[in-house]
Amino acid sequence: MTTLLLEPEVVFSPKAFTQFLDEQRDLSPKWRPSLVRIATDLPQTATRKVDKPALRRQAWLNDDPIFQWTGTHYARLDDAGRLAIANSFLDHDRSALLASLG
Numbered sequence: 001m002t003t004l005l006l007e008p009e010v011v012f013s014p015k016a017f018t019q020f021l022d023e024q025r026d027l028s029p030k031w032r033p034s035l036v037r038i039a040t041d042l043p044q045t046a047t048r049k050v051d052k053p054a055l056r057r058q059a060w061l062n063d064d065p066i067f068q069w070t071g072t073h074y075a076r077l078d079d080a081g082r083l084a085i086a087n088s089f090l091d092h093d094r095s096a097l098l099a100s101l102g
Contacts (some may be wrong), residue, residue: 001035001066003043003055012038014067014074034059036067036074059101060085 006012014036021032043054058064060082067074068081089098 001037001060002033003037003039003042004011012036012065012067017067018073032069034069035077036069037062038065039069040064057101061101 004012017036021027037060043051043058045051060077066077068077068080086098088097
């Protein structure tokens with residue numbers, strides 16, 4: 001997952017983001033982010049740096065818009081998609097990782 005914090009007047013365009021990634025000749029398709037979170041705010045440490053562990057704990061379990069790579073484009077992640085991600089952790093015996101989220 002990648003997290004973007006946009007300027008207030010900027011609207012995220014999945015199509016434009018896909019086009020931007022396609023134009024990056026040094027970016028292999030396997031490095032395309034599977035999830036893109038459009039954050040309204042980023043957690044910060046006491047020294048005002050991005051609190052990356054807190055950001056990772058929030059994962060896809062927040063109210064921010066999240067887009068998922070479908071193989072051809074980015075689509076808005078809905079509740080069913082969030083549940084499917086959680087179930088994939090369970091299916092691969094990684095439920096311990098789910099316990100650390102939230």
